[in-house]
Amino acid sequence: MADMPEDGEPQIHEGKQAIVTGGTRGIGEAIVRRLAAQGMSVVMVGRSDTTLRQAADRIRSAVPGAELRLERADLSLLRDVRALADRLAVSTSPSVVINNAAVSADIRARTEEGIQLTLATNHLAPYVLMRTLAASLKKGPARFVVVGANPTVLKTFPVDLDDLDARDARALSRFPSLRPFAAYARTKNMNTMFVYSLARRLTDTGITVNGAHPGIIAQTGLSRDARGLEKALATMVALNPFKKMPDQGADNPVWVATAPGLDCVNGRFFVDRKEATTPDHTLSPDRCEALWERSAELVGMEP
Template identity: 30%
Template sequence: MQARNKKSLITAGTGGIGLETALGLARAGHAVTVVGRDGGRGEAAVARLESEVPGAEVRFVQADMSSIKEVSALGASITAEGPLDVLVNNVGGMYVDRLETADGIERSLMLNHIAPMILTDALIGVLTRAAPSRIVNITSAAISASSMDFADIDDAGPYYGMAVTGRAKAMHLVHTNDLAEKLKVNGISVIAVDPGGAATSNAAEMKVEMLPPSFRPYWDVISAGVQGSAADAAQSVVFAATDPSLDGRTGVEVGSDCTVGMALASQIDSDSTAAARRLTERLRALWVDAADH
């Protein structure tokens, strides 16, 4: 019997690091599903994948990851298709001003934490069926800008996009490591990746106003850090998703240079970790579990 191609799904895969990751997965022989909200960009992404990787099995699935309903529907449709080998939760967002989704959730919190939770929960069954399989969650050095205040759903004080994103990423990193422990028995490895910055459309929209005041003196350094190529940044994501050296490893971080460690998790102390868990459970009760009904 001929072995089936491995199947991968990547969110926010129509451009930037996501599209470059999709290219890497296709080159590795995976059947790749690219998820995005814009149909035109999705068609262009598939055309590029088919052009650069002749014979690749690729497709685009349209879904708005800021919508609980659409994320839930995506999870249901992918589940109906059977085993899934790799899930890359690449979607994220950082904003100058506070924006809410149609569900009334702060947009950065939804994209960086809640949406990946909903989708991952929905796909644990098909990832288990494909075991050994991998979940790759994109994290970020923006964690260093987080207030680490998880007392309430919204951070107290003024809205600084980098700090808000860092806070959501910190919560999701704690969740990622908890999930790694929980899913060991399922044969699913859960790996966080910090691909570093790249010259993407999102990076082009960065403004100094997104930074907390204490970070603004370093604006030139921070903005210079997002000038690299998306293709280079994606190498660490593809490594986390496919490299045999990570077989059986879980609950680790992969850095932009493909080194393995726990650099970002070490910035979150035990009290903050416990508080992040408590807030995540509140969010789960409000929105994640509700998405299952």
């Protein structure tokens, strides 16, 4: 059955194709399920064949006849992201691309390619994937959505453009146990800045790029390795009476990706289906362009 919007009319998107990263659990799985229920064919991206199959089985149980394509890629590895982007560029023509995949890792954790794990997964992966897909599509209609985080919380974690991979640990926080969260928060600000930069480049192409905050969500798995103060923060989230479950968290990203009234809305950020202002340090065109260029250098793309 198709999802029902507020006006009670079913939204049917038969024949349209979507791509969702981080689609095997939590918010990502809920996003895939909602899009499939609206009639879209969905490409699910996950880290392992096992988790992809298990998530697909759950989705098909909830949405009989769901049309799913499973794509395995480790989004912390640039070689996997490039290969995924190249495959999708030649085999898909998506109406919707939602980047949901994210991690919160020890700041000392680095990929085998030498990049800080949180930076690689949360920012560089969508940077490569969405740039490649936008270049292959050339023109829309298509909607790109990056799942972000609470703009109010992110205000105190501006991106250090001279230290994208968080080598200066003390600059993140005086408290070692809070540093993984601070690094995570910086990458979510990078997501927002990337949205604005890519949106400017895609003006008048019919491809729109927007950010969407899912809300305070339980059962995401982001804090499963948290310790000390970060674990205390995760516990506060778990006890928060206003927290949402993953299916509720999927509502805002899916709305941004499919709502009829947003066809030409580009370069915005949404919270609870309303446009929101992000921190000043994410709005500076000069800072956004500097991040774009430094990211291009890290991933070996032309700026």
